[in-house]
Amino acid sequence: MPWTSANDFTYCSRKTQVILPASGIAGLFAVPPPTVPGRVDVCPSRSINEEQNMSWFHARTNGAESRDHASVSEVLACFRDERDLMFRLALLIVGDATTAEQCVVNACETTVQGRSPFRDWLTEWAKSATIMSAISKAANTIRCCEPAYANLYCMHSEHLSQRSNAECERDMSFVFGIDPSALIAELDPLARAVLVLRTAIRASIQDCALRLNVSRSTVLTANCRAMTWLHNRRLEQRTVVEQGSLNNVPSNADGSQGGL
Numbered sequence: 001m002p003w004t005s006a007n008d009f010t011y012c013s014r015k016t017q018v019i020l021p022a023s024g025i026a027g028l029f030a031v032p033p034p035t036v037p038g039r040v041d042v043c044p045s046r047s048i049n050e051e052q053n054m055s056w057f058h059a060r061t062n063g064a065e066s067r068d069h070a071s072v073s074e075v076l077a078c079f080r081d082e083r084d085l086m087f088r089l090a091l092l093i094v095g096d097a098t099t100a101e102q103c104v105v106n107a108c109e110t111t112v113q114g115r116s117p118f119r120d121w122l123t124e125w126a127k128s129a130t131i132m133s134a135i136s137k138a139a140n141t142i143r144c145c146e147p148a149y150a151n152l153y154c155m156h157s158e159h160l161s162q163r164s165n166a167e168c169e170r171d172m173s174f175v176f177g178i179d180p181s182a183l184i185a186e187l188d189p190l191a192r193a194v195l196v197l198r199t200a201i202r203a204s205i206q207d208c209a210l211r212l213n214v215s216r217s218t219v220l221t222a223n224c225r226a227m228t229w230l231h232n233r234r235l236e237q238r239t240v241v242e243q244g245s246l247n248n249v250p251s252n253a254d255g256s257q258g259g260l
Contacts, residue, residue, distance in 0.1 A: 079108040093134035103133040145190035154224035195226035
């Protein structure tokens with residue numbers, strides 16, 4: 001444990017020293033997480049496939065290079081400022097608010113104690129670390145869902161293509177605007193994990209299979225279920241909006257709708 005004081009915990013590193021509250025890193029998340037659905041702004045995410053062509057971490061910290069990497073205080077600030085986003089990502093995977101909050105705390109601790117990511121990639125790394133923390137917590141539950149997809153197939157070619165930043169941002173904004181309890185009730189943990197991976201960090205089908213430790217064919221069908229659910233939900237919302245617009249159109253004396 002990096003805590004060295006009974007009242008105020010001090011995290012020491014070679015780069016900086018950060019004073020944390022008595023509750024440690026968890027104290028950064030003292031404010032209760034949101035319990036009602038609300039929009040969480042989602043920044044466009046770089047493709048997870050781009051990670052293979054660059055490093056989020058530095059091999060050494062010296063001279064000008066160290067200035068490109070996040071300090072401990074910047075890591076803590078990122079998790080604190082983006083707490084609602086990280087909490088929602090974890091919640092959609094684990095399905096429990098208490099466990100989701102612990103996943104965020106664990107992801108923060110892992111990032112603080114590990115090698116510093118590049119400053120420009122800090123939020124992306126925080127998202128990825130939080131998602132992996134949640135997947136680790138729900139690993140057994142996720143893998144128990146695999147047999148249910150054994151004889152299912154995806155017939156939608158559009159579900160296989162790599163999705164753009166704009167598409168992912170749109171989908172995550174839509175998902176975050178839905179009551180999470182509804183999503184948790186309607187999709188199993190495997191489909192939810194695939195949905196989060198595909199939209200939050202643009203993970204490929206193969207990358208999802210590796211992260212979730214399930215077969216590629218399972219990910220294909222779980223992704224199909226998640227994308228179909230998302231499509232149907234969006235249609236339902238559009239129908240409700242259109243119906244509401246029709247109901248607001250004033251009627252003429254004969255009962256017909258007004259207008260040209």
